[in-house]
Every structure is written in structure tokens, then in C-alpha cells.
Amino acid sequence: MKYTQALDIAPGKAICYSGFREGQSPGGVFPTYKEVKEDLLILQHQWKYLRLYDCDKHAETVLEVIQKEKLDFKIMLGAYIVAEANNYGCPWGGSYPEDQLEENKSINLKQIKKLIDLANKYPDIIFSLSAGNEACVDWTDHYVPVEKVIEYVKMIKKEAKQPVTFCENYLPWLDKLKSLVEVVDFISIHTYPVWEYKNIHEAMDYTKSNYYAVADTYPDKPVVITEAGWTTYSNGKGICPSNVSEEFQSIYYNDLVDWSLDTDILTFVFEAFDESWKGSNEALEPEKHWGLFTVSRKPKKVMQDLFSTL
Template identity: 70%
Template sequence: MKYTQVLNIPPGPAICYSGFRDGQKPGGPYPTYEQVKEDLLILSNNWKYLRLYDCDPHAETVLEVIKNEGLDLKVMQGVYINAEMNNFGCPWGGGVFSEEELDFNKSRNELMIQKLINLANQYSDIICCTSAGNEACVDWTDHYVPVERVIEFVKNIKANSKQPVTFCENYVPWYNKLKPLVEVVDFISIHTYPVWEHKHIHEGLEYTKQNYYSVARMYPHKPVVITEAGWATNANGMGIHPNNVSEELQAIYYNDLVNWCREDDVLCFVFEAFDEPWKGSSDVFEPEKHWGLFYENRQPKLVMQDLYSQKTE
């Protein structure tokens, strides 16, 4: 099934957007109105759809800027749900909380789901679809939420807002763990990162296609959207070999990905718009910091230089 049948949106380029700059991070300080406006003026030149991760002050500013400035952008609005169970298998040691913390998270998650519903109704002309969480069910997550709770969240969102609802997750859990969720969501959202799975650039697109079609063939009655796919430009050897990432390799993967999605009518939110210095460890070559198509200073990387020959200031 094609995504256009369910989302009722025309095909178009899509990108993940998180505008945190140097010295900013989730929880504050947040990007200002003018900083978000600068970002969206850059992105609206080439993309039609943005994916936002949480119902935080940053998302509220993004929606306000789109509305006030009359920008031709539509938003997949997500919500970040915190751990409701311990995940002792988290490979970097996170995912372990006290019972008090887990109880607090459960209450907070319900409040944030309600906030998502409120935003979806307030900005119904901008928000084209919603997501009930992000990477909260995969085995390696540090914010594990049981599938049964995600199902509750999806049902609540669907009952109280009109946009199609999904849950954003790595492709692997859709093979088994998320089967009960498939019949509840309006469409399936997968993440695919060949370079995290030690694939070289000549394997990159084919591996992404395998990830996508393996899920799509399992559930032919549900549209499948890629909500994250990208290639980093720096790495410190922790999970990604430094020789397997560069601006040149990012450009190859991005262009291959975009061409395939256009040819096969796949909606794909490229990860991501801008580098985010707050992510990961303090190592400047931490790969989590280097997935942007633009540097943190908003200058285009190699992949964007033809489209943005007039460099942003």
C-alpha cells in the first residue's frame, strides 16, 4: 500500500529537523525564534516535510514560525517517551532507573501524549501526521517502553486527533516484537542505518532497500515510511570506522537514496538537517554529532553545495 493513500499528502522531499546549536540541548537552552526561522528558510528551499521528535519548546517554536512566516512546510510531529521499564541490556550502560523514576516517567509520558494531541489539533493545517514515540522498543534503547503501552498511546492519539498516527522505530523490531502494534498504527515507520551496521558505501543503498522491503512485504496492507536514513561524515571508531564516513560518502548515499525514493514512491525523512554538537560523548569526532547535511554553523556540507551555492551566513 502506498503512503499517499493513508497520509493523504503529495510526494515530496522530507528531512529530520532538530535545531539545537552549540551550547543548546533538549531541556534548554532552546533555539530562539530567529534561529529557527533561519533554519526553516534554509530547509524550505529544498524540503516539504519536516520530522520533529518531541513536543518541547523547540517544536512549539518551529510550528509558530511555520504559521507566522507562511512557510510551505508540513510536519510529522513526534513525542519523546521516557523509560517505563529498565533495559539492563543497553550496551552503553543507560536504561536503568529506580521504581520512583519509572513511575514518574509513566505519568510524564501520559502528559506528553496529551500535549501531542493538543498540538495536532492546534496546528492541524501544519501537522500532517504524528508519532507516538521514537526508538523506545528496540533491544538497545536506553528509554524502553513496553509495546502494550505504545499501543495505548497510539489508540489515545487516534481517538483524540485526526492525523494518521505511527511509531518510529528501527526496522528490526517490526519483524516480531512490534507485530501487535502494526494493526493499531496507520502506517509503519522504520529507521535504517547501513553505516551503523558496518556496511560500506557500495552496499549502502541496497541494504536500505532490503530493510525497507523486508518490512513492507511482511505487511502489504500497511504503508511503510522511512523516518530516518542517513550517512555520517565523522566518526571516532566507536561503532563506526572512521574510514567508512566522509562528506563524499554522505553525498553518494544521499543522492542514491533520494533517487531510489523518487523512483519507487517511498517517503523518506533523511537524517538529518544540521549537525548537533550536544549529542553523544564529549569527543568532537563522536559520530552522533555528524549526521547533518549542514554543519552546525548552517554552512552546507559537500552534498548540499550545489543546491546552496550561496552559502548561508
């Protein structure tokens, strides 16, 4: 079953969008209406489908801009759920006091309800919903038990009309998330060959093997890719610096998009713009450099021919 049938959408290019600029961050300073409009006017030339991670002020602004400016975008909107259980296996800290975990359950419930409210407010713009992002994988710092994610999915499906998914690394879908597969309308996977020590020559074969491992396991359930991309810098922690560059990003992006369109697989490229607020304070921190555009909205090599005037 193809994603176009399950989601009732036309084939098209898709990208993850987070509009936080220099000095901005979730929970801090948010992008303005003007800044979001500027971003969307850039993105509308190449992409129809945008993925948003959170039901925060940023998401509200994006939806408002699309509606008021009559822009031709469709949104996958996510609820960002935080830790409800300790994950001592997380290398950067996944343990919390019990009172914090209890408070997080209330935070998550509010987030799910906000997702439902926005879905019902913007039914012509929001085409699908996600109950969370990378909250079940072994290394996450915001671990939520699978059983609780299933509850959230059921809650969303009961009160919103859009198809519902959960966004997670490809590997847990093969075993740990089998019970979740039964309740989502479609599966959303993440695949990052460069994080798994693959070089650019191995990248697309590895991406395809990740995708088909899940798709072949669940032949009756649509599978989309909600994150796949290539960073342009690395400080050497987790990603070898020789494996990343703007040239490699360009190769991977073009190969990924060509394959996705040829095979009718909805693939959200990660990501539109660099995010300087992410990760460590090191300038070459790879988490900061996945964008096809820099944080100042200048096109990297992959986009320079298409956006030469920016």
C-alpha cells in the first residue's frame, strides 16, 4: 500500500522545517511571523510537504502564515513528548527525579491535546499527525514506554480525522514497536547512514535497506521516511569529519530525492535550515549543520543552483 493511498495526498517533495535562527531556541525566543513567512517563501519553490515537531508557538505561527498568506503547503504536525521513564542507557543523560517524570506526564497530555486542537483548527493544512519523535529508541533522553505511546495514538485517532503515526529510528520498528504498528495508520522511520559510519558511496544502499527492512516486515502498512539527511560538518564525535561536506550532502540529497520520487515513497529530508541552538557549544557540532541552507538562510552547495539569488 503506497503512502499516497493511505494519506490521500499527491506525490511531492517533503522537508523537515524548524525556523529557529541565531539566538532563538525552543522555549526561548521564537521566530516571528515575518521570519517564518520569509522561510516559507523560500521553501515553497521546492517543497510541498513540511514536517513540524512540536505544538509550540512556532508551529502556531507556521500554520497562521500558511493560512493567511494562502501558501500551498501541507503539514505533518507532531507532538513532542518528553520523558515518562528513566533511560539509563542514554549517553547524554536520560535519568530524572520521579516528580519530574510525573510532571512530564501532564506536560505530554497537554501536548497531545494541543495537537488534536490544531488538527481540528487547520484540517485543510494539516494532513497527518505524529504522537511523538524518537521517544522509544534505546539511546533517547526522552523515553516514553511503548504502551503509553499507544495510548496517545488512540487518543489522537479518537478526536482527530487525520492519519496518525509515530516517528522513530527504523530499527525499533522491526521488533520493539510491533504492538504500535497495529494502531498507527502508517509507519514513520528515520535513517541516517552517516551516523552509522557509512560513507557517501554506501549511503543510498544503506538507506534503501533500512526502508525495505521495515516495509517488507509490514507489507500491509504504509511506510514513510520522516528523517533522512547528511550533515556538512562534524567535530569528530560520532561522525568522522572526512565523511561530511557540502559536496557529500549534495550527492546524498539528490540521490535520495530521485529514489523517493521514482518509488513513490514520501521522504522528509532533514532538514531545511541549520539549527545553531542544537547540541554542544562546539562550532562543528554535527547537530547544528544538517540544513540545506545555513542558519542565515544562505543556500549550501546542494541548493546553490536553485537559489542563486539568496
